[in-house]
Amino acid sequence: MYVQKDFRSRDIGLETGLLLARYLLDTENLHYGYWANGLELKFQNLPAAQEKYTEFLLSHIPAGVKSVLDVGCGAGVTAEKLLERGCEVECVAPQTALLDCARQRLGDRAKVHAARFQDFEPTRKFDLVLFSESFQYVPFEQALPHALRFLQDGGHVLICDFFKIQGKKKSPIGGGHKLHEFMKQAAKLNAAIVTDIDITAQTAPNLDLVDDFLTRVGKPGYEMLMEHAMATYPKLTRVVRWWNKEKIEKVEHKYFSGIRNAQTFSEYKTYRLLLLRKGA
Numbered sequence: 017m018y019v020q021k022d023f024r025s026r027d028i029g030l031e032t033g034l035l036l037a038r039y040l041l042d043t044e045n046l047h048y049g050y051w052a053n054g055l056e057l058k059f060q061n062l063p064a065a066q067e068k069y070t071e072f073l074l075s076h077i078p079a080g081v082k083s084v085l086d087v088g089c090g091a092g093v094t095a096e097k098l099l100e101r102g103c104e105v106e107c108v109a110p111q112t113a114l115l116d117c118a119r120q121r122l123g124d125r126a127k128v129h130a131a132r133f134q135d136f137e138p139t140r141k142f143d144l145v146l147f148s149e150s151f152q153y154v155p156f157e158q159a160l161p162h163a164l165r166f167l168q169d170g171g172h173v174l175i176c177d178f179f180k181i182q183g184k185k186k187s188p189i190g191g192g193h194k195l196h197e198f199m200k201q202a203a204k205l206n207a208a209i210v211t212d213i214d215i216t217a218q219t220a221p222n223l224d225l226v227d228d229f230l231t232r233v234g235k236p237g238y239e240m241l242m243e244h245a246m247a248t249y250p251k252l253t254r255v256v257r258w259w260n261k262e263k264i265e266k267v268e269h270k271y272f273s274g275i276r277n278a279q280t281f282s283e284y285k286t287y288r289l290l291l292l293r294k295g296a
């Protein structure tokens with residue numbers, strides 16, 4: 017079976033994130049935290065910050081929305097909140113362990129479809145299509161046009177995710193579609209931007225948290241492992257390191273050099289809540 021390399025590595029990243037979050041923090045949210053109102057920036061406060069994020073997100077659902085398609089539903093935590101608010105919910109995401117968690121959580125309260133959004137054909141319309149930190153995972157050319165196919169005129173798309181800032185060179189932090197291209201596309205598709213809130217300041221601190229974790233836990237752990245490998249299998253370790261020199265240096269730089277922090281994030285990315293209304 018052919019598996020797109022980039023896609024698998026992102027899946028593995030998300031699934032590892034879920035395992036860590038569940039084990040260490042007793043949360044299954046997979047989105048960034050929203051750091052505001054003096055909430056102290058520490059790992060233990062991440063679940064509270066993620067709750068704030070969800071509260072903020074849900075508070076921007078227009079009145080009267082009754083049916084929601086949750087695209088890239090993660091472990092189904094947000095979908096469950098929508099059900100509790102009385103919405104009728106369907107979810108769609110590729111088949112992964114995450115989707116199994118969503119199925120387990122939601123049971124027969126919501127239909128959970130195993131598909132990439134871009135391949136998922138509408139058989140009905142919704143009042144709202146929701147992308148909670150999942151917009152960047154769907155190819156740019158397809159994401160918004162396809163979302164609009166699930167809506168009646170006047171229906172809404174709610175996106176909370178980060179985008180790339182125009183005119184920047186390659187960022188040390190990956191991910192995000194280009195915001196200026198998105199705005200152009202929305203205008204072309206007659207999708208009016210009803211709300212556009214920049215929450216970069218409230219979400220960038222997550223990167224400092226990750227950087228702190230990598231510096232204090234990831235790097236020493238990795239160095240210990242390398243030392244152990246050198247002491248136990250010196251020849252093999254040297255050969256493997258030499259053979260994969262470039263790749264290893266790239267990974268070490270990416271994760272252990274401290275460049276993936278809040279400042280870099282704010283320089284290259286903009287985290288937005290965007291509510292769009294489908295025009296006639």
Ligand SMILES: C[S@@+](CC[C@H](N)C(=O)[O-])C[C@H]1O[C@@H](n2cnc3c(N)ncnc32)[C@H](O)[C@@H]1O
Nearest residue numbers: 045046047088089090109132133148149150153
């Ligand atoms: C960062 S997680 C966000 C999960 C959840 N929405 C949340 O806010 O916690 C990204 C989600 O997008 C899903 N995803 C990745 N590629 C996708 C695609 N092409 N179509 C639909 N969902 C996708 C992943 O499986 C995962 O559930």
